[in-house]
Amino acid sequence: MFLAQSATRNVGLVILAIVLIGFLVYLLFNLLESRDEVGSEIELAANRKPYHDDDILETTMLDRSLMSALALLAIIGLALPLYWLGEPGRQEGYVDNTLELWTEDGAEAFEENCSSCHGGGGAGGIAPYALTAQGSGEFVASVDWVAPSLTSVLSRFTEDEVRYILNYGRNGVMPAWGAPGGGPLTEQQIDIIIVYLRSVQKDSDAVQAAVQDGLIEEGRLELAGKETPELVSQLEDAKRALASATQTGLSSQIDPAQAMVSAANLALGNAYPTETVAAWVAEISDPDHAEYLTYGKLLFVNRADSGAYSCARCHTSGWSFDGANDRDIEGNPVTQLPDGSPGYLQGGGWFGPNISGGSEIAQFPDFDSHVDFIRKGSVDGERYGVAGQGSGQMPGFSTRTDDDIIEKVDEDGVTVEREKTWPASLTEDQIQAVVAYARSL
Ligand code: HEC
Ligand code: HEC
Incomplete structure (x- = not known):
């Protein structure tokens, strides 16, 4: 067009x-042809009214x-x-x-x-959710489920894939919105929401800044866990106390627990200032560093923008609501490791398949083809790996180009029209690191 x-x-x-x-x-030609007028030679006829003389005519x-x-x-x-x-x-x-x-x-x-869960402008937020036991449907605990920020969603999913998520919802926590899934919105309302989402997408710098902030938050916990584990346990105890208090719904219990969490976070922040953690994260991002896989893990569990750039939110059961620290009404951790201790089986599978236990080496015997899959994500109906069948619900973490959206950009002072390319969620180096970590699970 x-x-x-x-x-x-x-x-x-x-x-x-x-x-x-x-x-x-x-x-x-007109100027070249024109000559000075020589004047009229014809007298006025008697039967005629006088008109302008030839000079004038x-x-x-x-x-x-x-x-x-x-x-x-x-x-x-x-x-x-x-x-x-x-x-x-x-x-x-x-x-x-x-x-x-x-x-x-x-x-x-x-x-x-949408903003009640996804935050104003899609910045990311929390969806309160009543967790029920699988099978019996009995109430287990009320939890805060992260609702990912939508300010980079078009980098990871095509508009058709977003439309599918809106139509059918996701996992019961994100309700179905479109008529096909029994939701309340019309097709056009869904369309205009998607057009609106285009306007809130972050640029490449903002995405990387968010990823980096998240890496520092995760890195602080990881570094403290190695060096001063008591600071981390203090925070976890506080979180558990808050989770138990939240189940009571009594502010007289919730407020002091909240204060404990803030104090523990403050202590961690003081012991591990941002510059210290940032330097450590930069150090371990080197593929030759002994803790390179830890860098991959930080990316895997990155909580920035409500987990938008993470893998754990889909591949790790309980991570989306912090099930290891959340407590059920009897005070037991909601998410446990196979040995019964509170924690997550990282990559153990949930909405996305189990990618632990060496399964990924079998699915992608070749490292590069694994990396390529994470770059592009899955496509509905297309096969991937050795025996994978895509549904379009595994996001792609590299850039994505929309050939039917034309944007005008200024290139050296000239306005040119080109296809819209949404920025990558993770850099090439980050994708390599997260894949290296996932293959080690
Ligand atoms: C009741 C809370 C709630 C409301 C309201 C809600 N969502 Fe969600 N949404 C979620 C949660 C939680 C998830 C993540 C689900 C998961 O972890 O599988 C999600 C996931 C999504 C995703 C997938 C994002 C990704 O990166 O995987 C999109 C897109 C989305 N929502 C769009 C919307 C839009 C648009 C609206 C409004 C029409 C909306 N949501 C309303 C809770 C909500
Ligand atoms: C929004 C949810 C979601 C997120 C986030 C996500 N995945 Fe997935 N992933 C899926 C789904 C769903 C599949 C299954 C394929 C399909 O349905 O298309 C999948 C499949 C995979 C597979 C293939 C597994 C197999 O054996 O078939 C790998 C590997 C994988 N994901 C890795 C990752 C990594 C690494 C990240 C983070 C960089 C990630 N995923 C983030 C949903 C997700």
């Missing part, structure tokens, strides 16, 4: 150029009619190409205008239906 419009514009420009050149040539009058003819010609010659020039702009304006209106309406629909 946009190509066709620029073709129309080019035709308009060529016609305009021809008219202008023609006009200049005409002016040139052949000069002022003739010039006047010629000029008005010329003006008309100019109007026709100029107005047509000008109209032609304006038309694509008008059509483009119409498209821009429609997208703008959709974005505005989408923003409203989003704030109304």
Whole structure:
């Protein structure tokens, strides 16, 4: 559509150029041809009324009619190409205008239906969820389930995949919104929400900054766990106390527990300032470092932007609501390791399949093909690895290009139109590291 419009514009420009050149040539010849008037020789006939004399007729009058003819010609010659020039702009304006209106309406629909869990502007948030026992359906605990930020979702999923998630919801925690899944929104409401989501996507720098912040948060816990485990246990105890207090719903118990969590976090922050942790994270990101796999793990469990860039939210049961620290009504940890201690079986599978126990070496015998799968994610109906069948629900963590969204960008002062490419969630180095870690599980 946009190509066709620029073709129309080019035709308009060529016609305009021809008219202008023609006009200049005409002016040139006209000036060259013109000579001084020699004056009239014919007397006025008796049966005629006197009219302008030849002097006037052949000069002022003739010039006047010629000029008005010329003006008309100019109007026709100029107005047509000008109209032609304006038309694509008008059509483009119409498209821009429609997208703008959709974005505005989408923003409203989003704030109304989605922001309670996903945060204002899709910044990420929490969905309160009543956890029930599998099978019996009995109430286990009320937990806070992370609702990922949606400000980079178009980097990881196509718009069709997002539409599928909106139509059918996800795992019962994210309700179905579209009619196909029995939800309340119309197809058009879903469409305008997706158009709105385009407008809140972060740029590449902002995504990396968020990933980096998350790595530092996770890195602080990891580093403290190695060097001063008592600081980490203090925080975990506080979190458990808060989880138990939350089950009671009594603010007289919740408030002091909350204060304990804040104090423990403060102590950790003081012992491990951001610069110290950032330097350590940079150090272990070197593939030759002995703790390189720990770097991969930090990426795997990164809580930045409510887990948007992590793998654990789909591949680790209980991680999305901190099941190792959450307590059920009897005070037991909600998520346990096979030996009964509170914790997660990292990569043990949940919404996404179990990727631990060496299963990934079998699915992707070749490291590079594994990396490539994480870059692109799965495609509905397409096979992957040795025996994988994609559903389109495994996100891609590299860049993603939308060939039907054209953006105008400034390249060295020239505005060019090109297909929209959404920034990568993880850099190439980060993808390699997370894959190395996942293969070690
Ligand atoms: C009741 C809380 C809640 C509401 C309301 C809600 N969501 Fe969600 N949404 C979630 C949770 C929780 C998840 C993550 C589910 C999981 O962990 O499997 C999620 C996942 C998603 C995902 C997948 C993101 C990803 O990166 O995997 C998209 C897209 C999404 N929601 C969009 C929306 C939109 C758009 C709306 C409004 C129409 C909405 N959600 C309303 C809780 C909610
Ligand atoms: C939004 C949920 C989600 C997230 C986040 C996610 N995955 Fe997945 N993953 C899936 C699903 C679902 C599948 C199954 C394939 C399908 O349905 O298309 C899958 C499949 C896989 C597979 C293939 C497993 C097999 O044996 O078939 C690997 C490997 C994998 N994911 C690794 C990762 C890594 C590494 C990350 C983080 C960088 C990650 N996933 C993040 C949902 C997710």
